[in-house]
Amino acid sequence: MNTLRTFAARHALTAMRLCAPLCAFIAFGTLNAQIIAPQDANQFRVTLANSSTYIVRDTGTYYTIPGSWTFNDMTFTNSGTDAENQAAVYVVGTDELSLGATVFTGSNLTILGSGTSGASRRALAIGLGANVILTDSVIRQTEASAATGAYYAVYITSNSQLIGTNLTIEAAGPQVSAVSLADYRLNRLILDGSVVSNSGSAAAIRMAGAGTVMLTSSTISTTGDVAPGFQSIGGRAYFILDGGLIQTTGALSPGLWLGGGTISSSFGNGITEFTGVLQDALVRADTGMGIELNTNLPGLGSRPGIANPQPTIAGYYDLTVVSSTISGALGAFRMTSSATSGTTITEMPTIVRMKLTDSALEGDVFVNDGAQFILNGASSRLDGALRISGTAPTAAVTLAGSAITGGIVLSGNAALDLSADNTTITGTLAASGSATAKVLLTGGSTIDAVAFTGSSTLELTLDNTSRVLGDFSFSGGATYTLLPADNRALVFPNALALAAGGNLRIAPATRLTLTAPLTLADPTAVISIADARGDDLVLAAGLTGNGRLIVQGIHSDALGEPELRVIRDDTGALASDAFTLAAPAAGRLFAYHGLENRHDGVYLTGGGFSPAGAAIINTSALAAADFFDALAPVSRHLSGLRESGTMGAGARYADGDSGAFWLSGNTAYTTVGGDAPGLGFRQQTFALSTGADLRWGGGNGRPAMTAGVFAGTSYSHRDFSGDADGRTTTFGGGLYALYQRPAGWHAALTLRVEKADHDLDVRDLLTSLAADYSVNAFGATLQFGRFMSGFSPSGWWAEPSVEIGYAGIGSASYDTRSADAAYRFHVRQDAITAIQGRAQIAFGRELYKKWSLRTRVAGAWLNTSGGGITGGGITKPGFLVDGIRAEASVGFFRQFGPTNRLWIDCDAVLAADYKRPCMLSIGFAKAW
Numbered sequence: 001m002n003t004l005r006t007f008a009a010r011h012a013l014t015a016m017r018l019c020a021p022l023c024a025f026i027a028f029g030t031l032n033a034q035i036i037a038p039q040d041a042n043q044f045r046v047t048l049a050n051s052s053t054y055i056v057r058d059t060g061t062y063y064t065i066p067g068s069w070t071f072n073d074m075t076f077t078n079s080g081t082d083a084e085n086q087a088a089v090y091v092v093g094t095d096e097l098s099l100g101a102t103v104f105t106g107s108n109l110t111i112l113g114s115g116t117s118g119a120s121r122r123a124l125a126i127g128l129g130a131n132v133i134l135t136d137s138v139i140r141q142t143e144a145s146a147a148t149g150a151y152y153a154v155y156i157t158s159n160s161q162l163i164g165t166n167l168t169i170e171a172a173g174p175q176v177s178a179v180s181l182a183d184y185r186l187n188r189l190i191l192d193g194s195v196v197s198n199s200g201s202a203a204a205i206r207m208a209g210a211g212t213v214m215l216t217s218s219t220i221s222t223t224g225d226v227a228p229g230f231q232s233i234g235g236r237a238y239f240i241l242d243g244g245l246i247q248t249t250g251a252l253s254p255g256l257w258l259g260g261g262t263i264s265s266s267f268g269n270g271i272t273e274f275t276g277v278l279q280d281a282l283v284r285a286d287t288g289m290g291i292e293l294n295t296n297l298p299g300l301g302s303r304p305g306i307a308n309p310q311p312t313i314a315g316y317y318d319l320t321v322v323s324s325t326i327s328g329a330l331g332a333f334r335m336t337s338s339a340t341s342g343t344t345i346t347e348m349p350t351i352v353r354m355k356l357t358d359s360a361l362e363g364d365v366f367v368n369d370g371a372q373f374i375l376n377g378a379s380s381r382l383d384g385a386l387r388i389s390g391t392a393p394t395a396a397v398t399l400a401g402s403a404i405t406g407g408i409v410l411s412g413n414a415a416l417d418l419s420a421d422n423t424t425i426t427g428t429l430a431a432s433g434s435a436t437a438k439v440l441l442t443g444g445s446t447i448d449a450v451a452f453t454g455s456s457t458l459e460l461t462l463d464n465t466s467r468v469l470g471d472f473s474f475s476g477g478a479t480y481t482l483l484p485a486d487n488r489a490l491v492f493p494n495a496l497a498l499a500a501g502g503n504l505r506i507a508p509a510t511r512l513t514l515t516a517p518l519t520l521a522d523p524t525a526v527i528s529i530a531d532a533r534g535d536d537l538v539l540a541a542g543l544t545g546n547g548r549l550i551v552q553g554i555h556s557d558a559l560g561e562p563e564l565r566v567i568r569d570d571t572g573a574l575a576s577d578a579f580t581l582a583a584p585a586a587g588r589l590f591a592y593h594g595l596e597n598r599h600d601g602v603y604l605t606g607g608g609f610s611p612a613g614a615a616i617i618n619t620s621a622l623a624a625a626d627f628f629d630a631l632a633p634v635s636r637h638l639s640g641l642r643e644s645g646t647m648g649a650g651a652r653y654a655d656g657d658s659g660a661f662w663l664s665g666n667t668a669y670t671t672v673g674g675d676a677p678g679l680g681f682r683q684q685t686f687a688l689s690t691g692a693d694l695r696w697g698g699g700n701g702r703p704a705m706t707a708g709v710f711a712g713t714s715y716s717h718r719d720f721s722g723d724a725d726g727r728t729t730t731f732g733g734g735l736y737a738l739y740q741r742p743a744g745w746h747a748a749l750t751l752r753v754e755k756a757d758h759d760l761d762v763r764d765l766l767t768s769l770a771a772d773y774s775v776n777a778f779g780a781t782l783q784f785g786r787f788m789s790g791f792s793p794s795g796w797w798a799e800p801s802v803e804i805g806y807a808g809i810g811s812a813s814y815d816t817r818s819a820d821a822a823y824r825f826h827v828r829q830d831a832i833t834a835i836q837g838r839a840q841i842a843f844g845r846e847l848y849k850k851w852s853l854r855t856r857v858a859g860a861w862l863n864t865s866g867g868g869i870t871g872g873g874i875t876k877p878g879f880l881v882d883g884i885r886a887e888a889s890v891g892f893f894r895q896f897g898p899t900n901r902l903w904i905d906c907d908a909v910l911a912a913d914y915k916r917p918c919m920l921s922i923g924f925a926k927a928w
Contacts, residue, residue, distance in 0.1 A: 068103040075110040078121065087122040087155075088113045093129035096158040096185055102130045109137040113153065122155040126162060135165045143173025143200070151176040153198075154189075156211075161188035171198035174224075177206045184209035184235045192216040200224045201250070203231035203257065210235040218244045225250040228257035228292070229283070232274055239276040246283045254292035255283035255328065258317055272315040278324040278359075290328035290363060293317060293335035293352060293371075319354040327362035332384060337370035337393075356380040356402075364406065367393045367414075377402045385427065388414040388435075399423040400443075407448070410435035410456065420445040428470075431456035431478070441466035442485050452478035459507070461485045468494055474502035479528070481505035482512055491515060498525035498547065505529075506536050509555050513538040520545035527567070532585065532604070533557045535568045542571040546578050549595065549602060551585030553822070556874055564592065567602035574599055588767065588823060589613030589872040591678070609678030611722030612767035612816075615760040616827060617869055617879045618681050618718065619726050620809075621672055622914070624834035624864045625881055626685070626716065627754065627777055627807045630732060632907075633664035633689040633923065634710055634750050635783070638738045640893065640901055640925055641706060642746060642787045642799065643844060643854075655696040659708070663690045664923035668907075672881060672914040678721050679879050687714035691736070698740070706738040718760075722767075726760040732777075744787040751780045758812075769823040773814035779807030781836075795846040805836040809867075816872070827871035832880065834864045840887070850895040854905070858887040885911030891921075899927040 078088040088111045093102040104126075113123030123141040126132050141153035153171045156162055156179070171178040178198045181187040188211055198204045201224040205213060213230070218241070220229040229246035230239065239256075246255045258274055283290050315337075326332050337350035350370065356377040365382060367373040369390035377399045385406030388395050394415045400422060407427025410416055414435045422443035431437055431452045440461040441447065449470035452458050455477045460468075463485035472494060474480050480503060484490035489511045496514060498504055500522035506512050508531035518539055520527075525547035529536050533555035551566060558564050567579070579602050581595035590613055592604035609617055641660070670683045693708025711733035718726040732754030740746045759772035785801025809832040818824050840858030847853055862885070867878025891905030903923050909916040 068105065071104070071106040071109055073108045074106070075112070077112045078114065078123065087125040089123070090125045090127075091130040091132055092125075092127045093131075093160070096127075096129045096160075104130065104132045106132075106134045107136055109134060111137070111139045113141040113151075114143070121151045123153045124162075125155045125157075126160040127156075127158045128160065129158065130160045131163075132161070133163045134167055136167075137164070138168045138170070140168075140170040140172070141176050141178075143176045152178070152180040152206075154179040155182060156180065156187040156189065157182040157185070159185040159187065161190065163188075163190045164194055165192045167191060167194040169194065169196045171200065171202070171204070174200045175202055176200050177202045177204065179205045181205075181207045181209065181211045181213070185211075187211040189213045189215075191218050194218045195221075197221045198224065198227065201227050203228045205230045207232040207237050207239075208234070210237060212238040212240075214238075214240045214242075215244055216242045220244070220246045222248045222253055223250055225252060227253045229253075229255050229285075231257045231259070233259045234272045236273045237275070239274070240279075241277070241281045242279045244281050246281070247286070248284075248288055249286045251287050252330075253285060253288040254290065255285045255288070255326065256291045258291065258293045272317075274315070274317045276318070277320045277322075278326070279322045281324040283324070283326045285328035285330070287329050289330045289334050290326040290332040290361070291319075291334070293333070293350070315350040317350075317352045319352065321354065321359045322357045323359060325360045325362060327360075330363070332361035332363035332365055332382075334366035334368070335371045335373060336366075336368035336390070337372075367395050369393060373397075375399075381405065385409055386416075388416055390414070408437075410437060429458070431458065440485060449473075450480075452480065454478060457481070459483065459505075462490065462492075464491075470494075472496050473499070474504070475499035477501035477503070479503035479505055481507050481530075483507040483510055489513070495519070497521055498527075500524050502526070503528055507531075508553070509533050511536055511538065513540055515540045517541045518543050520547035523547055526550055526582070527579070528552065529566055531555050532564060532566045534564055534566065535601070537567045539567065539569045539571070539574075542569060542573060543575075543578055546575065546580075548582045549579040550582045551592070551604060553588065554585060554590050554592070562605070562607050563596075564604045564607065565601045566604055569599070569601050572599050574601060578602065584610075588825070589616060589874050609721075610767050611678070611720060611724040611764040612762045612769050612823060613872070613874070614678040614681065614720045614722070615724040615726055615762050616771070616816075616872070617876070618672070618679060618720055619728070619758050619760055620829060620832065620867050621679075621681075621879050621881055622670065622683060622716075623756070623775075623777075623809050623832055623867075623880070624807050624836075625862060625914075626714075626728075626730075627752075627779055627809065627834070628781070628805055628836055628862075629668070629919070630687065630689075630712060630714065630730070630754065631750050631752060631779075631781055631805075632919075633662075633666070633687075633712065633921065634691065634736050635748070635781075636664065636903070636905065636921065636923060637662045637691065637925060638706075638736065638748050639799070639842065639854075640903065641738060642740060642744075643797065643852075644895075644901065644927075656694050658928060659692065659694040659706070660925050660927045661690075661692045662923060662925035664688070664921060666919055666921035668916055668919035670909075670914055670916045674879060674913065680721065681726075682719045683716055685714055685716040688712060693736070701742050703742065704738075704740045706740075708736050710734060710736060720760075720762075722762070722764040724760065724762040724764060726758065728756055728758050730754055730756045740787075744789075746783075746785055746787060748783040749780065753778050756809075767823055768820060769816045769818040771814055771816045771827065773812045773829075775810045775812050777807060777809040779805060779834075781805035797844050799842045799844075801840055801842075803836075803838040803840075805834075805838075807834040807836075808832070809834075823872075825872045827869065829878065830866045830868040832864060832867040832878070834862060834880075834882070836860060836862045838887075852893050852895070854889075854891045854893065854903075856887070856889045856907075860885050860887060881911065881913040883912045885909055901925045 076088040091104040111123045113121050123139050139153050143151045153169050169178045178196045196204050204220045204222050227250050229248050351372040353374045358379050360381045362383045364384035365386050367388045371393045373395040375397045379401045382404040386408045389411040396417045398419045402423045404425045408429045410431040412433045416437040419440040423445045425447045428449040429447050432454045435456045438459045442463045445466045447468045451473040453476045457479040459481040461483040488509050491513045493515050495516040497519040501524050503526040505528040528550040531553040532551050576597050578597045585592040585604050591610035592607045594605040596603045665688045668685045673680045689712035691708050691710030693706050696705045698704030714730045716728040734752035736750045738748045754777040757774045761770045783803040787799045789797040811831040812829040815826050838860040842856040844854040862882040864880040864882040867880050869876050887909050889907040893903035905921045907919040
């Protein structure tokens with residue numbers, strides 16, 4: 001009821017807008033009305049001065065004087081032989097922009113046009129802004145069978161209009177149209193209680209451009225072959241039929257032919273925009289299509305006055321059907337986006353938006369080749385099949401309280417999005433080729449059966465009141481996805497059989513219970529779980545046969561579990577070979593690598609991080625350890641200063657006038673393990689450090705103080721599990737100070753700030769992503785120890801020491817990049833804090849000719865916290881290496897004179913989570 005009120009209000013408003021100019025014309029005509037009498041040759045040329053019959057004999061007998069003219073009870077005929085612009089009545093205004101400057105009003109008129117040669121004939125021609133208002137009149141155009149050209153009973157052009165009540169407009173002859181709105185200049189035809197008909201192979205009403213046709217309680221009919229009742233071939237057109245009939249009886253004649261075409265005009269722009277409204281109307285094509293929407297009308301060929309137009313750039317069609325019926329022997333509705341231009345088929349975008357209310361489409365509905373069909377139906381029927389086929393057609397259908405009686409057929413690469421509430425679909429939902437269907441059934445909706453073949457796919461969503469009544473058949477690679485409409489648990493009573501290549505896909509986080517047996521008729525049949533969270537498929541009646549299992553993702557609720565049951569068999573009789581795992585199951589950051597068929601179900605085993613998860617989690621695993629390792633060159637240089645005693649003191653003549661410059665490079669290979677699969681990786685690091693310092697005191701029993709600055713950079717490459725890599729580049733620097741007592745006691749303080757740039761790439765088969773981000777870090781170490789020498793035999797020295805350190809590494813926030821939307825997500829990494837303690841003892845001995853040996857053993861303890869990862873479906877503490885580790889090193893150095901030293905060291909580390917067989921360091925120091 002609301003829909004009908006809305007339509008009535010909109011319709012009334014449209015009528016008021018269209019008829020507003022008419023009211024002005026009538027008022028103007030009342031003041032200026034004249035009864036036409038015999039006039040000169042520039043007016044209507046007549047044979048009898050007082051005759052009621054007016055005969056137009058010559059070309060150019062246009063009546064162009066502005067004003068309002070009234071004709072009553074008269075007959076106009078055209079029987080001349082001139083070859084151009086012949087019309088019984090030719091009403092022409094002065095300017096197409098001045099609608100109504102000339103008003104022709106008539107009652108009880110008969111206007112007759114005829115011809116016998118190759119001339120274009122019109123009974124009534126209206127142009128250049130003229131306005132014609134007729135009541136109780138007859139307009140008829142006849143054409144001899146031998147004549148050629150375009151013949152029309154009414155011809156409207158150049159922003160003109162005909163308003164008629166109780167008119168009869170007839171066209172008789174092979175090529176005659178009853179009415180033609182001829183160009184893009186907003187012509188109008190407004191009829192009430194009228195009849196428009198033709199008997200030839202032409203449209204009864206033809207719109208070749210922009211304008212409005214508004215019919216109330218009127219009838220349109222054609223009897224010729226391939227003769228549409230109404231034709232629109234381009235531009236911005238409006239068609240309204242309120243209470244009336246369109247009927248065609250000739251072969252292949254559609255009720256309405258909506259063809260997108262381009263007329264050579266600056267108003268065309270190559271775009272077709274058509275708006276049609278049918279209210280309380282009947283469209284009936286006894287041998288053709290109810291509505292044909294196609295630039296090329298099948299079977300038309302080329303005929304004057306109705307030839308196939310050229311393709312447009314695009315066509316947009318809005319159809320509103322209320323309390324109406326559209327029927328056709330060949331189908332109710334057919335649309336396509338392909339257009340014929342000569343012998344060439346051109347694809348153009350064509351979009352139809354149809355709204356059905358309390359209406360019926362009697363016959364099949366066809367959506368072909370590239371067309372886009374949007375249908376909203378309420379309390380309506382499609383008494384036929386919905387057929388979508390060809391190259392890339394799409395249909396979005398929403399039905400409520402409605403019915404489709406002939407099923408749905410998809411082929412080619414068609415795409416259907418169907419939402420049905422309280423709707424009955426009789427017949428089979430069938431698909432072939434690479435067609436796709438997304439179907440939502442709610443409110444007790446039903447489909448008789450489902451049959452998919454080839455590589456077609458179905459996504460079916462059901463609420464607990466809707467169902468498929470019959471069998472399911474999926475073969476040849478067809479994919480079936482079943483979802484619940486109102487929650488994430490669905491009991492499905494139908495028997496389901498997957499033949500060779502058939503695929504049942506369980507949607508994300510859905511628990512599906514099959515109360516009837518599941519049959520896997522071929523080992524290539526696939527059960528595909530989109531986002532497993534545990535017991536996603538429940539087999540209440542068991543399984544027959546075997547097939548493959550694909551788990552595309554793991555829900556966040558299941559992450560971290562060592563095993564996960566994804567299929568539950570309530571019969572307790574699942575065969576040991578029921579399923580094979582087609583590929584590792586990846587949950588973006590988590591994966592399972594094994595599968596076990598047990599009597600009660602199918603289990604994924606070997607859970608661990610996927611390549612993407614391993615890369616994201618592991619990027620910061622060594623962050624704290626690497627930060628403290630970056631201070632090793634400073635520690636090695638300060639140790640060298642202590643070993644050399646007052647190195648360079650002989651060249652010093654005042655405090656602060658001596659010091660050292662040093663340079664160090666190192667490379668390290670580290671392997672990291674972890675408790676869960678995916679947490680192991682290998683890292684190769686290259687680093688370069690340099691520094692300089694000044695020295696105060698020393699000698700003559702005085703304490704010595706050294707203070708300096710340093711800077712360094714490093715590059716680390718990480719090889720994660722799968723085909724995943726990560727890289728870190730650091731830039732840092734800081735200050736250091738060494739205080740030495742004559743007795744060998746010392747204290748050393750080092751401060752460092754650092755920026756680390758991380759990036760990672762994952763190119764694994766299952767996961768592919770990239771990311772980069774930066775973090776800042778700050779830390780310090782404080783060391784106490786004593787350098788002791790003078791052991792026997794001579795040359796040996798020892799240095800026990802303890803060290804405490806702190807590091808703070810900032811948080812990070814970044815987005816991953818991926819061609820797959822599932823792997824584009826935001827990652828948040830919490831800040832990391834670390835405290836390290838170390839106890840060590842170093843030994844050394846001078847060998848010969850200024851070569852010396854140095855070795856060190858240490859025990860260290862590292863405690864880390866923070867670094868938690870949120871993103872990609874998980875919230876998990878970070879994987880950070882820490883705990884107790886053992887360290888050992890051996891090295892050599894050579895003294896070049898009193899001021900230069902070259903060293904080489906090899907350090908090894910063994911910890912619970914990682915080991916470093918060797919960190920090779922080479923350095924040089926020069927005192928001054």
